[in-house]
Amino acid sequence: xxxxxxxxxxxxxxxxxxxxxxxxxxxxxxxxxxxxxxxxxxxxxxxxxxxxxxxxxxxxxxxxxxxxxxxxxxxxxxxxxxxxxxxxxxxxxxxxxxxxxxxxxxxxxxxxxxxxxxxxxxxxxxxxxxxxxxxxxxxxxxxxxxxxxxxxxxxxxxxxxxxxxxxxxxxxxxxxxxxxxxxxxxxxxxxxxxxxxxxxxxxxxxxxxxxxxxxxxxxxxxxxxxxxxxxxxxxxxxxxxxxxxxxxxxxxxxxxxxxxxxxxxxxxxxxxxxxxxxxxxxxxxxxxxxxxxxxxxxxxxxxxxxxxxxxxxxxxxxxxxxxxxxxxxxxxxxxxxxxxxxxxxxxxxxxxxxxxxxxxxxxxxxxxxxxxxxxxxxxxxxxxxxxxxxxxxxxxxxxxxxxxxxxxxxxxxxxxx
Amino acid sequence: xxxxxxxxxxxxxxxxxxxxxxxxxxxxxxxxxxxxxxxxxxxxxxxxxxxxxxxxxxxxxxxxxxxxxxxxxxxxxxxxxxxxxxxxxxxxxxxxxxxxxxxxxxxxxxxxxxxxxxxxxxxxxxxxxxxxxxxxxxxxxxxxxxxxxxxxxxxxxxxxxxxxxxxxxxxxxxxxxxxxxxxxxxxxxxxxxxxxxxxxxxxxxxxxxxxxxxxxxxxxxxxxxxxxxxxxxxxxxxxxxxxxxxxxxxxxxxxxxxxxxxxxxxxxxxxxxxxxxxxxxxxxxxxxxxxxxxxxxxxxxxxxxxxxxxxxxxxxxxxxxxxxxxxxxxxxxxxxxxxxxxxxxxxxxxxxxxxxxxxxxxxxxxxxxxxxxxxxxxxxxxxxxxxxxxxxxxxxxxxxxxxxxxxxxxxxxxxxxxxxx
Numbered sequence: 143x144x145x146x147x148x149x150x151x152x153x154x155x156x157x158x159x160x161x162x163x164x165x166x167x168x169x170x171x172x173x174x175x176x177x178x179x180x181x182x183x184x185x186x187x188x189x190x191x192x193x194x195x196x197x198x199x200x201x202x203x204x205x206x207x208x209x210x211x212x213x214x215x216x217x218x219x220x221x222x223x224x225x226x227x228x229x230x231x232x233x234x235x236x237x238x239x240x241x242x243x244x245x246x247x248x249x250x251x252x253x254x255x256x257x258x259x260x261x262x263x264x265x266x267x268x269x270x271x272x273x274x275x276x277x278x279x280x281x282x283x284x285x286x287x288x289x290x291x292x293x294x295x296x297x298x299x300x301x302x303x304x305x306x307x308x309x310x311x312x313x314x315x316x317x318x319x320x321x322x323x324x325x326x327x328x329x330x331x332x333x334x335x336x337x338x339x340x341x342x343x344x345x346x347x348x349x350x351x352x353x354x355x356x357x358x359x360x361x362x363x364x365x366x367x368x369x370x371x372x373x374x375x376x377x378x379x380x381x382x383x384x385x386x387x388x389x390x391x392x393x394x395x396x397x398x399x400x401x402x403x404x405x406x407x408x409x410x411x412x413x414x415x416x417x418x419x420x421x422x423x424x425x426x427x428x429x430x431x432x433x434x435x436x437x438x439x440x441x442x443x444x445x446x447x448x449x450x451x452x453x454x455x456x457x458x459x460x461x462x463x464x465x466x467x468x469x470x471x472x473x474x475x476x477x478x479x480x481x482x483x484x485x486x487x488x489x490x491x492x493x494x495x496x497x498x499x500x501x502x503x504x505x506x507x508x509x510x511x512x513x514x515x516x517x518x519x520x521x522x523x524x525x526x527x528x529x530x531x532x533x534x535x536x537x538x539x540x541x542x543x544x545x546x547x548x549x550x551x552x553x554x555x556x557x558x559x
Numbered sequence: 560x561x562x563x564x565x566x567x568x569x570x571x572x573x574x575x576x577x578x579x580x581x582x583x584x585x586x587x588x589x590x591x592x593x594x595x596x597x598x599x600x601x602x603x604x605x606x607x608x609x610x611x612x613x614x615x616x617x618x619x620x621x622x623x624x625x626x627x628x629x630x631x632x633x634x635x636x637x638x639x640x641x642x643x644x645x646x647x648x649x650x651x652x653x654x655x656x657x658x659x660x661x662x663x664x665x666x667x668x669x670x671x672x673x674x675x676x677x678x679x680x681x682x683x684x685x686x687x688x689x690x691x692x693x694x695x696x697x698x699x700x701x702x703x704x705x706x707x708x709x710x711x712x713x714x715x716x717x718x719x720x721x722x723x724x725x726x727x728x729x730x731x732x733x734x735x736x737x738x739x740x741x742x743x744x745x746x747x748x749x750x751x752x753x754x755x756x757x758x759x760x761x762x763x764x765x766x767x768x769x770x771x772x773x774x775x776x777x778x779x780x781x782x783x784x785x786x787x788x789x790x791x792x793x794x795x796x797x798x799x800x801x802x803x804x805x806x807x808x809x810x811x812x813x814x815x816x817x818x819x820x821x822x823x824x825x826x827x828x829x830x831x832x833x834x835x836x837x838x839x840x841x842x843x844x845x846x847x848x849x850x851x852x853x854x855x856x857x858x859x860x861x862x863x864x865x866x867x868x869x870x871x872x873x874x875x876x877x878x879x880x881x882x883x884x885x886x887x888x889x890x891x892x893x894x895x896x897x898x899x900x901x902x903x904x905x906x907x908x909x910x911x912x913x914x915x916x917x918x919x920x921x922x923x924x925x926x927x928x929x930x931x932x933x934x935x936x937x938x939x940x941x942x943x944x945x946x947x948x949x950x951x952x953x954x955x956x957x958x959x960x961x962x963x964x965x966x967x968x969x970x971x972x973x974x975x976x977x978x979x980x
């Protein structure tokens with residue numbers, strides 16, 4: 143049970159304070175309700191590039207990191223298709239340093255040309271390092287547009303292509319900041335050994351004078367119902383054939399999300415799950431296989447992916463994989479398996495709750511979903527799931543017309559003449 | 560009472576240099592294997608680490624990794640799936656890993672069923688048979704994983720660096736995809752007998768057990784021993800050459816630059832920690848400021864003090880756009896020379912001092928972190944005094960000491976330079 147104290151400033155900033163008397167550290171987590179799904183299709187990768195620029199100095203403070211490091215702290219951030227999340231961890235007596243820095247960059251950035259130029263280059267190197275210069279690195283660049291035809295989940299947070307990052311201008315940066323970076327589009331979570339009144343005063347002090355704006359309306363195109371089995375095969379310079387099956391699944395706020403989450407745990411169990419037992423052990427078709435969900439806010443993807451044993455055919459794999467999935471459609475999982483999933487979930491919750499940063503991020507995220515209190519209701523939701531619910535979830539998910547499939551074939555060695 | 564705040568002025572800061580290092584409770588199994596218990600009273604979460612003298616240095620072939628990964632792959636009574644289902648019955652998780660010196664089995668669970676979970680796992684590993692079928696699958700999997708990994712410039716550079724730095728010693732041995740074919744079940748069984756059954760070095764337990772639970776836990780491991788002799792490291796000659804590996808079509812080049820140094824038992828270790836932090840260990844470091852934040856050549860660059868049981872090393876690691884390779888090497892050299900030839904400005908030193916104090920505080924936060932601190936020191940024959948000394952050094956070190964430490968230990972002419980791309 144996570145306790146928290148929530149309040150709102152007049153300018154629209156939502157604040158959550160989570161008390162933890164056991165730690166000498168404080169966490170300041172700021173979630174901005176903007177992600178890659180909010181980007182213009184011709185300027186993708188912008189939310190993530192912008193995240194880099196947030197460290198390039200704000201209106202009153204030339205450099206974000208140095209003062210934080212001087213206070214014994216450190217900071218990082220991540221961008222997803224849905225959100226951009228910044229966090230600072232520092233000794234609790236220096237919490238004001240983090241509030242000072244974070245509030246100043248919410249007030250306004252410095253918009254330095256040098257920072258834009260350098261971070262464009264850094265992000266291009268990140269694009270190369272993580273997506274181009276890695277075996278299988280460009281899989282998501284190919285799979286997303288296969289699975290999504292209309293919804294902006296069709297591009298990855300890094301962007302569709304390097305040129306979109308190269309062409310980012312300062313005007314676009316300023317416009318993006320003005321639209322998305324202000325109090326009513328943010329959720330601030332503070333964690334540490336403080337009292338409610340203390341945090342209320344400090345947040346009012348540092349954030350109270352930031353002008354409020356209206357929260358931007360989000361009008362995303364809804365992904366139309368998929369009606370065909372989408373398949374794509376690519377040749378890449380990789381040693382091992384790989385496969386990716388992406389099934390459309392329910393959005394984050396629906397009951398179906400929880401079912402798909404549990405179903406993926408059951409199906410993907412390493413060493414005792416059906417995929418592992420049948421495709422790896424019995425049929426010797428795969429080197430590795432796993433099932434997981436992407437956890438997106440809008441209609442998401444339930445993934446089954448892995449590597450094929452070289453020499454085995456994709457056709458054989460395809461038939462065998464569908465057979466395993468069909469098994470989950472026709473038979474409910476056993477009560478014993480359900481019980482095991484619950485027990486494992488209990489352990490992993492105990493570990494997730496170990497870290498203050500984790501708790502602060504989760505509180506922000508649940509507040510974004512509608513209510514931070516939701517974090518305390520998850521256990522009940524998961525424990526109420528029955529085997530037949532999972533079976534009907536499997537029946538909705540595992541149909542070819544709900545699936546996008548990507549095969550990566552190793553490139554044949556070219557013979558020089 | 561809304562006073563106008565001055566945003567241009569940083570709030571005051573204070574730094575704590577007092578850290579309360581908690582001693583774990585210590586017990587012995589019947590065979591004299593130490594069991595260290597760190598109390599976790601705030602949560603039900605339990606973590607148990609078994610550390611074995613079963614690292615990759617003990618065999619010429621990649622047997623250590625395969626054996627470690629197959630510890631829970633079946634006994635004559637139970638299949639791998641049955642063992643995994645039974646672990647699931649307790650809500651347990653496990654993770655096996657291996658380094659050059661040690662193999663580790665980590666068990667995660669809750670206080671309510673620690674002892675039965677551990678009994679189950681102990682029985683499964685003590686009676687492990689390393690089934691032929693599982694081994695063949697595992698060999699294939701490892702071989703293909705290695706082949707994939709060899710497509711990365713970071714892996715290529717790292718491997719070549721390690722091979723050249725530790726040339727002629729077990730730490731410099733590399734696995735190749737073709738090495739897996741010749742490994743048999745007998746290799747694993749022998750390795751298991753010699754290194755695991757006789758090499759349970761220690762057990763770390765973060766949790767909140769009762770006296771009764773401790774008693775039965777300690778008896779569970781009575782049939783294991785702790786008698787693998789120390790393996791003295793034979794003389795070897797680290798290389799200081801420049802090695803350039805070519806990888807066609809790579810759009811980035813992996814770089815590793817470094818040298819053999821010393822481990823944490825050396826008197827200069829704490830000073831080197833400060834030097835290394837300044838150079839490349841935090842986001843505002845000189846390497847990051849110059850090569851990422853000023854020039855945009857890379858997504859990240861860092862320097863590290865690494866160590867194994869018998870020695871330590873220093874390494875700078877990055878991947879840069881291949882058109883930036885040449886200037887990156889020039890800039891790295893410049894930064895090394897600057898540290899060696901110029902005193903660190905007081906303001907920069909103050910920042911790094913504070914940053915490190917914050918890191919120490921964070922590294923000691925909570926029972927899991929505290930256990931880790933204790934265990935790392937204990938493995939080297941040290942105690943918490945090591946961390947107190949680190950704190951003292953960080954608080955007292957002067958620009959002159961930093962410069963002379965860098966001058967002595969970071970001569971770029973003594974460094975091995977590996978690039979891959």
